[in-house]
Amino acid sequence: MHELAILEGMIQGIQEEAQARGFSRVLQVRLEVGRLSGAEVAALRFGFDVATQDTVVEGAELEIIEVPGSGLCHACGAEVEIEARFDLCPACGDGFVTVTGGTELRIKDIDVEEG
Amino acid sequence: MCTTCGCGGDGATLDGHAHAHEAAPLRPGRRRVSLEQNLLAKNDTLAAQIRARCAAHGWFMLNLVSSPGSGKTTLLEATIRRLQGRVPVVVIEGDQQTSQDADRIKAAGAPAVQINTGKGCHLDAHMVGHALDVLAPPVGAVVMVENVGNLVCPAAFDLGEAHKVVILSVTEGEDKPLKYPDMFAAADLLLLNKVDLLPYLRFDVEQCLAFARRVNPGIEVLRVSAQSGEGLEAWIAWIEARRLAPQQA
Numbered sequence: 001m002h003e004l005a006i007l008e009g010m011i012q013g014i015q016e017e018a019q020a021r022g023f024s025r026v027l028q029v030r031l032e033v034g035r036l037s038g039a040e041v042a043a044l045r046f047g048f049d050v051a052t053q054d055t056v057v058e059g060a061e062l063e064i065i066e067v068p069g070s071g072l073c074h075a076c077g078a079e080v081e082i083e084a085r086f087d088l089c090p091a092c093g094d095g096f097v098t099v100t101g102g103t104e105l106r107i108k109d110i111d112v113e114e115g
Numbered sequence: 116m117c118t119t120c121g122c123g124g125d126g127a128t129l130d131g132h133a134h135a136h137e138a139a140p141l142r143p144g145r146r147r148v149s150l151e152q153n154l155l156a157k158n159d160t161l162a163a164q165i166r167a168r169c170a171a172h173g174w175f176m177l178n179l180v181s182s183p184g185s186g187k188t189t190l191l192e193a194t195i196r197r198l199q200g201r202v203p204v205v206v207i208e209g210d211q212q213t214s215q216d217a218d219r220i221k222a223a224g225a226p227a228v229q230i231n232t233g234k235g236c237h238l239d240a241h242m243v244g245h246a247l248d249v250l251a252p253p254v255g256a257v258v259m260v261e262n263v264g265n266l267v268c269p270a271a272f273d274l275g276e277a278h279k280v281v282i283l284s285v286t287e288g289e290d291k292p293l294k295y296p297d298m299f300a301a302a303d304l305l306l307l308n309k310v311d312l313l314p315y316l317r318f319d320v321e322q323c324l325a326f327a328r329r330v331n332p333g334i335e336v337l338r339v340s341a342q343s344g345e346g347l348e349a350w351i352a353w354i355e356a357r358r359l360a361p362q363q364a
Contacts, residue, residue, distance in 0.1 A: 002272075009157050013156060014150075017150065031154070037271075038271050084296060086292075086326070099300075106152055109147050111146070112145065113145065
């Protein structure tokens with residue numbers, strides 16, 4: 001999807017932090033990306049270098065922490081790990097699963113140059 | 116995914132080649148700044164502002180999403196005609212190019228503003244906020260946002276709407292809810308459009324709805340045809356009922 005728009009949001013957020021906290025160079029960005037977030041890790045990675053050009057983030061390393069999808073089965077009540085939103089419960093085999101985790105799409109932390 | 120070698124993102128695994136993702140110790144000369152900031156934070160902030168504006172002015176905003184060619188604009192035209200004289204309707208049209216849709220909506224009798232996203236694949240809250248500035252809808256208006264025809268990207272961008280309404284036409288496949296689960300998960304109502312064509316198609320309605328409910332057990336469904344008018348009264352009744360329901364600011 002719109003990974004470039006997501007990266008632009010990331011850069012904007014970091015630039016606001018740079019002004020507020022007084023750093024001018026970011027060395028590493030750690031993103032948390034849920035399996036069910038709709039964002040494609042490969043596309044984020046692909047767009048990162050281009051999107052960050054001429055910003056405080058330029059040249060930073062990108063680390064992506066992938067968060068597995070998790071849910072609660074309506075039928076058996078089990079908390080299960082799922083690959084996709086429509087997965088049936090892997091524990092009982094036929095229950096609908098309500099998503100409880102894995103939709104994260106956020107900047108966990110950044111490493112900045114000591115000023 | 117592994118940042119050293121780039122492996123892992125495709126779900127491939129290799130015995131003996133594992134990656135721990137605990138925080139690595141900080142290298143000298145670095146300071147770690149914890150942000151825990153949502154990547155869509157800016158859009159979400161703007162969407163919350165729009166939601167507050169809607170509450171303050173009594174606007175009822177629907178975000179209509181679908182693939183291209185599902186009949187969104189035709190359905191909107193029919194909806195506007197039926198709501199005329201009952202409630203003011205304004206329309207925000209999103210397309211990559213042309214103002215053809217806004218022209219059609221204006222011809223149907225509703226004020227409309229066209230947003231051309233250029234290369235963009237979705238509307239965001241920033242664009243919609245400015246469109247509302249231009250439209251200045253009257254108090255109590257129904258604000259219809261026709262999003263860019265795309266079942267993927269618009270799912271992630273909150274526009275401050277009361278409900279996302281996904282339109283799926285029976286000339287598409289019944290497996291669309293499984294192929295584009297994020298959109299069907301984000302929607303509160305599914306309008307199954309072009310049902311007047313069902314006699315000529317091999318489209319399994321029950322299977323389609325079962326797929327939609329697998330992705331979103333709570334999704335409401337209305338079967339409509341913008342062309343024949345079938346089901347449109349139920350859709351209008353849905354709008355009327357939800358419009359008067361208390362909205363979350």
